Amino acid sequence: MAMRKPMNGQPIAGKAEPHLLRRFGLLQATALNMTNMIGIGPFITIPALMSALHGPQAMLGWVVAVLITVPDALVWSELGAAMPGSGGSYVYLRDGFGRETFGRLMAFLFVWQFILSGPLEIASGYIGFAQYLNYLWPGMTTDHSPIAVLLNKIIPGITGAQELNGFSLKGALVVVGLGLLCIFLLYRRITSIAKIAVCLWIGTMLTTGAVIVTGALHFDPKLAFDFPPEGFKFSLGFLLGLGAATRIGVYDYLGYYDVCFIGDEVKDPGKVIPRSILISIIGVALIYVAINLSIVGVVPWREFVPATDPPAPVVSLLMEKVYGAKAADVFTLMVLWTAFGSVFALLLGYSRIPYAAAQDGCFFKVFARLHPAKNFPHVSLVVIGLVSIVCSFLPLQTVIDALLVTRILVQFIGQVFAVMLLRKRAPEMPRPYRIWLYPLPPLIALAGWLFLFGSADLTLKNYGALTLTLGVVIFLAWSRRTRQWPFAVPGRNESAGPVITN
Numbered sequence: 001m002a003m004r005k006p007m008n009g010q011p012i013a014g015k016a017e018p019h020l021l022r023r024f025g026l027l028q029a030t031a032l033n034m035t036n037m038i039g040i041g042p043f044i045t046i047p048a049l050m051s052a053l054h055g056p057q058a059m060l061g062w063v064v065a066v067l068i069t070v071p072d073a074l075v076w077s078e079l080g081a082a083m084p085g086s087g088g089s090y091v092y093l094r095d096g097f098g099r100e101t102f103g104r105l106m107a108f109l110f111v112w113q114f115i116l117s118g119p120l121e122i123a124s125g126y127i128g129f130a131q132y133l134n135y136l137w138p139g140m141t142t143d144h145s146p147i148a149v150l151l152n153k154i155i156p157g158i159t160g161a162q163e164l165n166g167f168s169l170k171g172a173l174v175v176v177g178l179g180l181l182c183i184f185l186l187y188r189r190i191t192s193i194a195k196i197a198v199c200l201w202i203g204t205m206l207t208t209g210a211v212i213v214t215g216a217l218h219f220d221p222k223l224a225f226d227f228p229p230e231g232f233k234f235s236l237g238f239l240l241g242l243g244a245a246t247r248i249g250v251y252d253y254l255g256y257y258d259v260c261f262i263g264d265e266v267k268d269p270g271k272v273i274p275r276s277i278l279i280s281i282i283g284v285a286l287i288y289v290a291i292n293l294s295i296v297g298v299v300p301w302r303e304f305v306p307a308t309d310p311p312a313p314v315v316s317l318l319m320e321k322v323y324g325a326k327a328a329d330v331f332t333l334m335v336l337w338t339a340f341g342s343v344f345a346l347l348l349g350y351s352r353i354p355y356a357a358a359q360d361g362c363f364f365k366v367f368a369r370l371h372p373a374k375n376f377p378h379v380s381l382v383v384i385g386l387v388s389i390v391c392s393f394l395p396l397q398t399v400i401d402a403l404l405v406t407r408i409l410v411q412f413i414g415q416v417f418a419v420m421l422l423r424k425r426a427p428e429m430p431r432p433y434r435i436w437l438y439p440l441p442p443l444i445a446l447a448g449w450l451f452l453f454g455s456a457d458l459t460l461k462n463y464g465a466l467t468l469t470l471g472v473v474i475f476l477a478w479s480r481r482t483r484q485w486p487f488a489v490p491g492r493n494e495s496a497g498p499v500i501t502n
Contacts, residue, residue, distance in 0.1 A: 024266045026276055029259040031201035032345050033280035036255030038204050039342020040128030042291050043315045043335050045248050047307035048397060049292075052245035053238070054305060056224060056296055057231045059289075061245025062252070066285050068448030069253045071441035072412065073281045075419050077274035080260040081433040082422075084269030087356025088260035088349075089114075089411050094360070096418025101485050104362065105475055106414055111357045112471040113406045116391075118350040119384060120403035121254060123391035125343035126175045127399065130167060130392075132335050133174060135313045135328075140171035167393065178340070179389035182347050186381055188374055200341030207334040208287050211315060215294020218322050224297035243455025250452065251400045252288060255342075256281040261349035270432025298322060307397075347388065351381040401456060405464040408453045416442045416449075 024032065052058050079092040094107035134140035167175060185196065232238075259266060259276050266272050295318050304312040315335055320328035355377035358368035371378040391399065419442055422429065435441050453461070480487045 024259065024262065024272070025268075026272050028198060029266055029272050029276035030279050031198045032262075032349070033256055033258050033276055034284055035201045035204050035341040036258045036345035036349070037253060037280060037284045038208060038287065038338065039255070039345075040125050040132070040335070040339035041252040041254075041342070042288055043313075043338070044124075044128040044131060044396065045252055045400070046292060046295055046314050047304040047312055048400075049245055049248045050296075050301050050305045051307040052248065053231070053241040055226070055228045055231045056301060057227055058241070058245045059292055060242060061247075062249040062285075062288055062292065064242065064246040064448070065249030065253055068246070068445060068452070069250060069256065069281060070285075071448075072416075072445040073256050073277050074435045074441045075415055075445060076257040076260055077277050077433050078431060078435050079415065079419055079422075080257070080263060080273040080277070081270045082429060082431050084260075084263035084266060084273060085356065087353050087360075088257065088263065089415060090353055090357050090360075090362075091263075092418050093410075093414050094362075096415070096421045104479075104485055105472070106410065106418075107357065107360075107362055108475045108478075109410045109468065109471045110414070111354060111363055112474070113410055113467060114350075114353055115387065116467070117403045117406040117411075118346075118353065119388035119391045120394075120399050120406075122343050122346045122350065122384070122388035123394070124251070124396060124399045124403075125339050125346065126178055126388065126392040127396050129178055129336055129339040129343070130171050130174050131396075132313050132316065132332055132339065134171070135316045135332050137170075139168055140174065172393070175392045176389055178343070179385060179392070182340075182343055183382060183385040185344065186348055186351070186376075186385075187371075187378065188376070196344070200337070200344055203334065203337040204341050207331075207338045208291060210331060210334065211294050211318065212287070212290045214318065214322055215290070215297055219294070219297040221297065223300055224293055226301065240455050243452060247401060247404050247452055247456070251404060253281065253284065255345070256284070258345060258349040261352045264352075270430075274433040294318070343388075347381070347385055351377055351384050353380075354383070355380040401460050402463070404452065405456050405460045406467065408449050409464070409468060412449045413446060416446045 049061055050056065050058050052061060079096075080088070083091050083095060085091045089110050090107050093110050094103040097103035097106045130140045256277055259273055263269055263273065295314050298318050298321055299314060303317070304314055313332070313335075316328045316332045319331040354363055354367040355370075357363035358365055358380075367377070367380045367383070369379050370376060394402075419435070420439065423438070476486075479485060
């Protein structure tokens with residue numbers, strides 16, 4: 001039985017501390033991952049994907065994205081199965097680089113960048129929801145949004161567009177209301193959340209299935225493979241365009257690891273975590289190819305390229321061409337359901353990260369609080385939810401690029417080195433799942449992440465580097481004040497090795 005400590009430090013028996021419950025099996029974990037991965041992504045990013053290389057050849061971006069994310073999924077699987085705790089990357093970086101030394105720095109930097117990158121990903125779902133709702137209820141967006149203009153004045157060029165589009169007052173109210181609704185639905189016990197996740201996943205599968213079947217029945221290969229002249233001519237511009245298309249592809253696949261962030265709530269995590277990750281990423285990769293071909297095989301790609309901001313609701317246009325406006329309205333509602341399922345799954349998983357860091361003493365203690373009656377991290381949930389609402393007022397392309405650039409250096413590249421360090425420094429650590437063909441997959445993932453970062457816009461890379469530098473400075477100041485590594489008091493027991501906690 002858990003013990004509670006009063007002010008004098010002596011434990012009191014009979015008072016159980018709140019704790020997380022293991023309620024997610026393989027079905028629920030896979031549903032959570034796939035709902036997060038599919039979400040609104042492919043429905044709002046196809047115009048931007050095609051615009052990256054100005055034609056259907058941009059689908060190469062999804063192929064390259066698979067070649068990066070599948071090896072990376074193997075990294076997540078080994079780490080998640082070996083260390084199934086709330087927080088995911090936070091735990092892996094901390095223990096991989098040494099809990100009391102460089103692991104402290106890496107874990108701190110991860111939480112530091114996550115406070116922005118996590119809400120950016122959730123915000124993309126809110127943006128997509130409002131853009132598809134605009135098909136049913138025009139007036140969600142407006143040119144020269146006052147909010148976008150203000151953001152561009154504060155950080156010049158951050159909007160990434162000459163014409164500053166954004167939400168109208170009506171659209172802003174919808175986004176804020178949607179964000180608050182997600183917080184409200186997640187403000188409850190994990191048992192009911194698992195059931196909600198499965199229901200949303202079923203809606204997601206029905207939506208994607210309808211797109212694929214419709215596209216297959218009306219597929220025109222002349223439209224789908226209408227490549228422009230010299231579409232595959234290799235050049236620096238082609239390489240940069242491929243990088244842009246791949247970043248969009250990776251964004252669409254994000255979420256294959258979502259179950260890792262709620263490791264404390266997964267049944268038999270050594271088997272469920274890697275299986276749910278691999279099932280999710282393979283299944284979604286096949287679904288994305290089918291969705292993309294279904295759309296461009298019915299709707300000529302030149303009708304939505306170059307992409308606008310907001311992008312065209314291509315799935316609604318597909319249904320309108322085939323079945324008419326009324327059917328398109330019904331299907332747009334299904335897309336909205338899918339978008340909502342995505343942001344629901346993201347907010348659930350991401351709210352656990354500051355919670356895990358605070359429990360470990362590396363973030364503000366208020367984030368470590370569990371709801372006294374319902375046993376979930378309510379402070380972390382509310383904060384991440386509110387920041388996500390604020391981030392929703394940035395343009396979609398900026399949101400996608402910014403969230404990837406901020407994550408690559410610390411989270412994705414950091415985890416590649418973490419799994420290698422753990423193999424070397426903790427060879428006897430129980431590993432229910434081991435990476436196939438190790439070390440080849442981690443090295444392939446590393447090369448892919450470096451390619452994506454190198455091909456990103458220079459302005460975003462500069463902002464990313466500035467954010468990272470500021471995080472290091474704050475970490476050093478905090479460590480000096482608390483006399484922790486690298487300013488630890490001489491004689492203090494320090495250990496550079498990993499400390500594994502299941």
